[in-house]
Amino acid sequence: MLYISSHVAIPDHEIEIHAVRSQGAGGQHVNKVSTAIHLRFDIAASSLPPFYKEELLKLRDHRITQGGVITIKAQQSRSQEQNRADALDRLRELIQLVAVPRKKRKATKPTKASKQRRLESKTKRGRLKALRGRIDD
Template sequence: MDDLIERALSQVEESFIASSGPGGQNVNKVATAVQLRLNVFALRLSPPVFNRLKTLAGNRMTSKGEIILTARNYRTQEANREDARTRLTQLLEEARKEPKKRAKSRVNRVGKEKRIKAKKNRGEVKANRGKVSRRDW
C-alpha cells in the first residue's frame, strides 16, 4: 500500500450501526453495519486529485469535506468493515489516476471534401421538402 492510502486508513473514524438486510434475529440485536468517515482536507491532496475525488464521491462527500461510506452487505461487522475499507481504497486510487488527454482528430483533404459533399446532399434533400400544391396531384 502506498502513503496516501495508509494515511487515509489511519485517519478513518468507524462506527457500527444497526443494519437492515440478511441476518434474521441477529440484525435486531447486533450493530453489524459499519460507517466510515474520512476528513479529506486532512489528507492534503493536490487540487486536481481533490476535485476528481469530489466528483467520484458525489453525494457521499459532505460540505464539510467528509466522505461517508456505509457498508451493510454482510452479516458480520468484520466483513462489512473490510468492504467499506476496500471501497474507500478504490475511491482514492481512482481519484489519483490522471485522465488521458484527448488527442484532436485530424481529417485529411479527402475526408473534408466527403463531409462537405454529404452536407450539400442533405441540404438538397431538406430544400426539396415542402408543401405539396394541389395542382401537382
C-alpha cells in the same frame, strides 16, 4: 494502518468507523445486530500528501461532502468484519484512483476525408428536406 501505496499509508486514528444497523430485508438479524459500517475520512485533516488531498477534493463524487469528508456505507454482507473490510477497500480504491495521472488530450484536426463526408451528408440531407416542400406546377 490502511496502505494506499508503498509510500502512502493512512493511520487508523484518521479513519472514523461506526457500526450501524443495516437497511432492507434480513428479518430479525437485521433488526437486532449492527452489521453495517459507516466510514468517515476527513481529507483536510489527514496525513495524506498534498497532491492526494488536492486531487480528492477536485473529484466530483457523491461520497465526498462539501466539507471534504469522505463517507462510505458498507452493508452488503451479513458480517460486520466483511463490511468493514469492504468499506476500507472502497476508501483505498477511491484514493488510488486520484494517484493515477490523467493523460492530457491532444487537440486534433478533422481529416480531409471526414470533412468531405460531413459536407456530403449535409447536402444529401438538404436535398431530402427540399423534396418535402410544396410542389409548384
